[in-house]
Amino acid sequence: MNHWLTAPILIPLLGGILQVFMGYAPISLRRTLAMTTTVLMLVSAIVLLVLADDGSYRAYAFGNWQPPFGIVLVLDRLAALMLVLTATLALFCHIYSIGGADEGNRQFHALFLFQLLGLNIAFLTGDLFNLFVAFEVLLIASYGLLMHGTGTARTVPGLHYVVLNLAGSSVFLISVGMIYSVTGTLNMADLALQVPKVSGENLLIVKAAGMMLLVVFGLKAAILPLCFWLPKAYANATAPVAALFAVMTKVGIYAILRVYTLIFGDQAGELAGLGMDWLFPLALITLAMGVIGALGSExxxxxxxxxxxxxxxxLLAAMSLGSEAGTSAALFYLLNTTWVVGGLFLVADLISRQRGTARDRIVTAPRMHNRTFLSTLFLIGAVAAAGLPPLGGFFAKLLILQAATPGIQMAWLWSVVLGGGFFTLIAYSRAGSIVFWRTVDGHVQDPGKLSGTVSVSAGALVALSVVIVILAGPITRYADATAAQLHNSDAYIEILKTPMVGEEN
Known part of the structure; x- marks a missing residue:
C-alpha cells in the first residue's frame, strides 16, 4: 500500500483541526497556516498525478482490511486529475481570500480546509457509502462558507441550497441501502462484479437505486431541472467561495463518470448504460437553459x-456520447472551464470593488479605476469561457465536436454547442460593453487599490487557459489515457486482490 494516498486527506484534516483551535489567534498566523496547508495539498496532488500517470491502480486499505471490506482509497488517472484540479483552484482562491475576504469569520479557513477534505475524499474513495460520507463533509463545510460575509442577500439562496442538498443526501442514502440489500457490498470494484449477476425482482431494485443515484448526482452537478438553486447561491457568495464552488458541480459529474462507467458500464449486463438515454437530451437542455440565463443576467x-x-x-453532453473520445474531450474541457469560471468570479469581484454603488451590476456607471487591467482579464476569461480561439475553451469544444459520430446525435450536439457558444459570446459582449465602455459622467469616490494578492490570484486563474493551450499536447495525452482507463473496468476490479501489509505478493 502506498501511504501517499492518504496525504490529500490528512493534510486538510489536520490543517482544519488546527484552525478550529486557533480561532482567536492573530489572523496573520491563521492565514500562514492556511496557505501552508493548501500548498502542501497541491504538492501531494502533483506527486499522486505523477504516480498515476503510469496507468496502474493503487489502493490503500485503512486498518489493513482486505477489499471489499473496510475503507479503501483508490488512485487512478481520473482521481489524480481531479485532485490537481481542485488543489490548484483552492490555492488561488485561498490567496485571494487573504486579501480581506476571510475577515469577519474566525472559522473561515477551517471551513475552507474541511471543504477540501470532503472533495478529496470523494475523488479518492473506492466505496459508495464513503462517497456519501464525502458529500456530507463537503456539504456541511459549504453551508458555512455560503453564509460567510455580511448582509442578508445570501440567506434565502443559502436556505434553498441546504434544503435541496439535504433532500439529495436522503435519496442518496436510501439508494445506497437498496443496492446493499441486493448485492451485500458497496465497494465499487466489488459492485462491478456483483451487479451483472443480479436478476429477477432484485434487478428492478438495483435499477431503481441506480436511477435514484443519477438524480442525486444530477442535483450535485446542477443539471436541469435541478439547477435553479445555483445562480443565486453562487452569485451571492463571497468571491473566493464562489470561485471554489466552481468545482462543486464537478463532483456530481465525477460521480456520474465513475459510477456509470464502472458499475453500470458495458459489462453490467441488463443494467448497462443505465440512465444514459436520458442524460444526453437533459445535458443539451441544461446547456440551452444556461445560455438563456446568461443572456438575461443583471x-x-x-x-x-x-x-x-x-x-x-x-460536460455531460460529451460524457453521454459513451465513447473514449467523448470522455477525453470532456476531461480537457473540465480543466479549462473550472479554472476559468473560478477566475471570472474573482474578476467580477474586483470589478465590483471599483464601481462604487453600481457594484457588479450590468449597468452604466462612472469610469472605474484600473479599467485596462480589469477589462483585459475579463476579455481573456470571456473568450476562454465562450470557446473562441486561441484559448483553451476553443480546443476543448473542438475535441467535443470531433468526438461525435455522424448521425442525429451529432446534429443535435453540434447545433446546441455551437449555437450556445454564439449566444454566450453575445452575453459576455453585452456585459463587457456596458461595464467597460458605456460610462457616465462622475467618478467613484475612493474605490481603494487592488492589492497584489487579489490581482495575482484572479489573473493567474484566468491565465491558466493560456497555459492549457501551451500544454495541450501532454494534457490531451493524459486525458486520452484516462478515458481509456475508465472504459476498461477489468483493471479496477483487480483492486480486490490488493495484497495487504505483511502478506506475500
Missing part, C-alpha cells in the same frame, strides 16, 4: 454562475 456574478450551468451541460 450582474456579472450571475452571468458567471449561469456559465457554470453551461459548462455542466457541455
Amino acid at each position: 450582474s456579472l456574478k450571475t452571468l458567471v454562475a449561469w456559465q457554470v450551468i453551461i459548462s455542466v451541460g457541455t
Whole structure:
C-alpha cells in the first residue's frame, strides 16, 4: 500500500483541526497556516498525478482490511486529475481570500480546509457509502462558507441550497441501502462484479437505486431541472467561495463518470448504460437553459454562475456520447472551464470593488479605476469561457465536436454547442460593453487599490487557459489515457486482490 494516498486527506484534516483551535489567534498566523496547508495539498496532488500517470491502480486499505471490506482509497488517472484540479483552484482562491475576504469569520479557513477534505475524499474513495460520507463533509463545510460575509442577500439562496442538498443526501442514502440489500457490498470494484449477476425482482431494485443515484448526482452537478438553486447561491457568495464552488458541480459529474462507467458500464449486463438515454437530451437542455440565463443576467456574478450551468451541460453532453473520445474531450474541457469560471468570479469581484454603488451590476456607471487591467482579464476569461480561439475553451469544444459520430446525435450536439457558444459570446459582449465602455459622467469616490494578492490570484486563474493551450499536447495525452482507463473496468476490479501489509505478493 502506498501511504501517499492518504496525504490529500490528512493534510486538510489536520490543517482544519488546527484552525478550529486557533480561532482567536492573530489572523496573520491563521492565514500562514492556511496557505501552508493548501500548498502542501497541491504538492501531494502533483506527486499522486505523477504516480498515476503510469496507468496502474493503487489502493490503500485503512486498518489493513482486505477489499471489499473496510475503507479503501483508490488512485487512478481520473482521481489524480481531479485532485490537481481542485488543489490548484483552492490555492488561488485561498490567496485571494487573504486579501480581506476571510475577515469577519474566525472559522473561515477551517471551513475552507474541511471543504477540501470532503472533495478529496470523494475523488479518492473506492466505496459508495464513503462517497456519501464525502458529500456530507463537503456539504456541511459549504453551508458555512455560503453564509460567510455580511448582509442578508445570501440567506434565502443559502436556505434553498441546504434544503435541496439535504433532500439529495436522503435519496442518496436510501439508494445506497437498496443496492446493499441486493448485492451485500458497496465497494465499487466489488459492485462491478456483483451487479451483472443480479436478476429477477432484485434487478428492478438495483435499477431503481441506480436511477435514484443519477438524480442525486444530477442535483450535485446542477443539471436541469435541478439547477435553479445555483445562480443565486453562487452569485451571492463571497468571491473566493464562489470561485471554489466552481468545482462543486464537478463532483456530481465525477460521480456520474465513475459510477456509470464502472458499475453500470458495458459489462453490467441488463443494467448497462443505465440512465444514459436520458442524460444526453437533459445535458443539451441544461446547456440551452444556461445560455438563456446568461443572456438575461443583471450582474456579472450571475452571468458567471449561469456559465457554470453551461459548462455542466457541455460536460455531460460529451460524457453521454459513451465513447473514449467523448470522455477525453470532456476531461480537457473540465480543466479549462473550472479554472476559468473560478477566475471570472474573482474578476467580477474586483470589478465590483471599483464601481462604487453600481457594484457588479450590468449597468452604466462612472469610469472605474484600473479599467485596462480589469477589462483585459475579463476579455481573456470571456473568450476562454465562450470557446473562441486561441484559448483553451476553443480546443476543448473542438475535441467535443470531433468526438461525435455522424448521425442525429451529432446534429443535435453540434447545433446546441455551437449555437450556445454564439449566444454566450453575445452575453459576455453585452456585459463587457456596458461595464467597460458605456460610462457616465462622475467618478467613484475612493474605490481603494487592488492589492497584489487579489490581482495575482484572479489573473493567474484566468491565465491558466493560456497555459492549457501551451500544454495541450501532454494534457490531451493524459486525458486520452484516462478515458481509456475508465472504459476498461477489468483493471479496477483487480483492486480486490490488493495484497495487504505483511502478506506475500
